Every structure is written in structure tokens, then in C-alpha cells.
Amino acid sequence: MTLSKIWVLAEAENGEVASTTLELLTKARDLADTVECFYAGDDADDLAETLGEYGCETVHQTGDLDGALVGVPTAAAVAAAVEAGDGPDAILCGTSYDGRDIAARLSVKLDRTAITNVVDLELDGEALVGTEPIFGGNTDVKTKFAGEGPFIALVRPKSFAPEPSGGAEADVEDLDVPDLGSSAGATVTDRHVEESDGPKLDEAGIVVAGGRGLGEAEKFAMVEDLAKALGGAAGASRAIVDAGWVPYSSQVGQTGKVVKPDVYIAAGISGATQHLVGMKGSKHIIAINKDPEAPIFGVADLGIVGDVHKVMPQLLEALASR
């Protein structure tokens, strides 16, 4: 069995289709006969070729939203299409700031639940079933949508490997955005990009991350230096982001970024479930921590029970002298 139609939220990053969108399109092709996208904005033409290559036949775009935060108008436009009978059987959104807003608004508009933190999707007859890890990933729960669709799922990044289908450029069609009434009004007035050197955290082949075991904010420089020496990106546990040592954009974990690099080096991170969920898909994990009981050693391929303040400088020196 397959569903007849799935809509995937198309998102763009720096003018290109976000990798999460391509992952969702790839999975959607397995689940439905027709895969289409919806998009918040008026420049879907620029994305149509890539979206088509991954199996999207039509992109439904909202048009210019005049700076509005996308959740309210996008959900209203999709809900109107569903009510008009043009909608899909399932709606997949990546777990991003905007994806969450849109899925949550849609859930109320359509009076359907939204299943969140999904890492896998399958069909049971005509019903969609999502898999969601809980307790930091030691337990998987499978949740089946009850009643009629559209089923709404928020899927975590990197849940599927993106594969092109070789499809033709997608058609672009306009959605009608209905009157938003009293829910309108949240407007973006300015955007700030926090520049960082080197590869992006969620795309880097090597990630070096630091945690509370570093002791003080200044010691995060060791993590940055090692990342730089290895051509990788620096990340952080929630504890030191909350403490204000590093910006939120560096956070790896349940909240924050999901990373799956070839090599993940955890320095002074104990491995709270919050953190493990975001990094245990890494191909190889190296951990340095002074507590031999730290949960991070349970997932590490190489664990060093030792003081990061000794091991890291030695490691940096050894790498520098190569």
C-alpha cells in the first residue's frame, strides 16, 4: 500500500534546498504515489529544479509573506488547500524552527495531532506510523495516526539518506493565503547571521565538542583549536550553552543540532541523554572525561579516562608537530 499524495515542507538555506527537505522527499517517494512540496515564499522557481530531481512534482508556494513569521500564513494556506479538497494524505515537516511552527499551527487548523521527533516512517495499511526515540534514544516508540488524514509528522534531520530520483523540474503553483484575522502580526524586522569559520557544525566530517568538564568558558578555545587543527567544526553540550560560554548555534543535542560526522570528539562531556541523541549517529566517537562512569563512554569507540586539561593540550601539540 502507498498513500496517494504527500506534501513535504520545502525549506531553503542560503538559496539552496535544505538537506532535510531532500531527506524527506526521498522517504516520501517510498510512501506515496505523488510527492509534492509546499514552500513559504515567492522564489520557489529557484528551488524547483533540485526539488524535481528528488521526486517533487509540484511546489505550492505561498507567495511573498512581507516579512511575516512563516508559521501562521503557511499553515493557513495549506489548511485552506486541504479544506478545498486539494490537499495531501500526509504532511511532512523537518524539525526546524519554522517546521515546528507550521506543523503545530496546521495541527490545530486541521484538528489533527502532529507526531514529533520522528526518525522513521512506515505504512500500516493506509495509516502512517512514525518511530520516535525517547529517553535519549534507549527506547523506540512507534506511533500510529488514528482516524483520517492528513497525518502531520515532524521529522528529525538526518533520519534518511537523500537520494535523487532524476525527476524533471517541479511545477510551481501558488497557494491562496486566507485572511489571518487576529493571528496575524508577528513580523521579522531584521536578520542577524552569526558568522563562523570553517565547515558548518551539522555538515562537518569531524566535530569536536566541549562540555562542563572544561571548567571555564576560556577553555573552550581548546575545543576550537582542535576543531581547526582537524579541519572540523566546534560544538557544545547544552550545559555550557545555557551557561552562556558559547552561542546556541553551537549546541549539539536533542535541542540544538543533530550531527553525524565521521569522527566526533567529546571533551569534558558526560553524555546526558539530551546530548547523546544529537551525536550518537556519528560514525566514530572519541571521548575524554575524567569520570570513568560517564555515560559518554557507553557510546565511545575510544574512551580516555583523564583530565581534558592535560590530554587536550598534549593532543594539540602532537598534531601541531606533525
Place this chain on the structure above:
Amino acid sequence: MDVVVCVKQIPDPADPGALDPETRTLKRDVKLILDESDSYGVEMALQLVDAAGEGEVTLVSMAPNNERSGLATALAMGAESAVLVSDPALQGSDSLTTAKILAAAIKEKNPDLVIAGSESSDGYTGTVPEQIAAVLDLPSVTAAKSITVDGSGIKVQRQTNAGYDDVECPMPCVVSVTAGVVEPRYPSFKGIMAAKNKPVDEKTASDLGFDEGSVGWAGAGQEIVEVAEAPQRDAGEVIEDDGEAYNRIVSFLEELKAI
């Protein structure tokens, strides 16, 4: 300026949770605490009301078993009162039902601003604040890392993947805040004593106009069909640093052709 803060009482994250195999919900027989990620919202609300010079902070919470210990923490921080929607019928509610219930309790308070955490530390669905806004037909700003009141609206710095956006939003509205938005205060001894006399208005689902069949397991748009242990990574080699352990990291990186 009246602010409602949505708070969740959760099992202590330091004491890892478990699913009740029969009901397939989180076991809540342990003592519940205030979700740490909600303490930021409580603090933010207290600061905004303080800056406005008038108004009150009211807590709204939902629990299946009239648990209050987490509310007591937030009341001790300085919130004036709480509404606790407590009803065994709510067991098994999905995020949409949770949002409808909380929205109904919030509506009775008619606040200028509703603040919630971005996601709870136990269920972490992260959709409830936006769903509450949708039920109340209000605008919303999620993932706020700062909030300031500006006339009849608010200005928010909203977290994005690349950095942050400046967002303006008229009130009344719903805002979800990220951890670290402000430093939550510790309840003082005076605050803890005062909290004992603060009103906690307990309501059932039917008090708020919901019939039992529309909430909890009966009203959920989803069904848990399987609970299984996730495939685990095997732990690898663990060595104690004898002053030379860094060499093992170097050789491991060489094996992986990372250097």
C-alpha cells in the same frame, strides 16, 4: 501587564524515566519537579511584570494527578497564583489536546502575554506553545532568546539556524523562550514560605468544558503501537590516561584517516 506562564511538572531528569508498560505513558509515581526549561519563562515573566510596574504572573499547568511540587517552586520564585488542570481523564493526552486544555485555562485569565518553554525536558514535542496560540487565534513567536515590551507589542530576538531574527509582535500573543533567555532566580526562604499561602485553583477537564471522551487516550489522534529497546552502540576501548593517552587518540585518528 498580566502574564500567564505555562509550566510542566516532570520527573527529575537526573532520575531517568520509564514508560509504564501497561498504560504506555511516562511513569509519574516519582516526585515531580518544575521543568528547568520552564524556570526561564517564569523568570522572564517576573522581570517583564516588574518592568511594567503593574500586573501579575499566573501559572497554568496540567497534570493527571493533582501534583503541585513543581508549581510550588514557581510560586516561590514570585508568581502570584496558579491554575492546575488535574484530571485522571487527561492521562494519555496528545499535544493537541494538551494545547486545547491549556488554552481554555489561559483564556479565563485573559492575559496580555503567554510565555512557555520551547519544549519540555521529558516529552520534548516542542509544538504546544504554537498550538496554544493557534487555539486562541493569537500571533506567536517561538524560540525567543530575549523579550522586551514596546508599547502595545513586544520585540523579540528569535533564534534561527544562522543566528537570530528581530521580530515584532502585537499583544496579546504567545511566546516560547529558549533556555538561557534569562538567569532564573533561586526561590528565597521568604518566597518559599509565601508560596504556601498562594492560591492554586484546581480544575477538571469538564470544568473547562471538555467531555471525557474528547481528551486523554480517548481523544488522542495517535496510538502507541510498539515500544522497543533501540539498537545500542557497543562501547569500545576505554583506557586510563597515564600521560600518554593522547598518542592513542593520534593513532586512532590515523587509523580513521582523519589526519
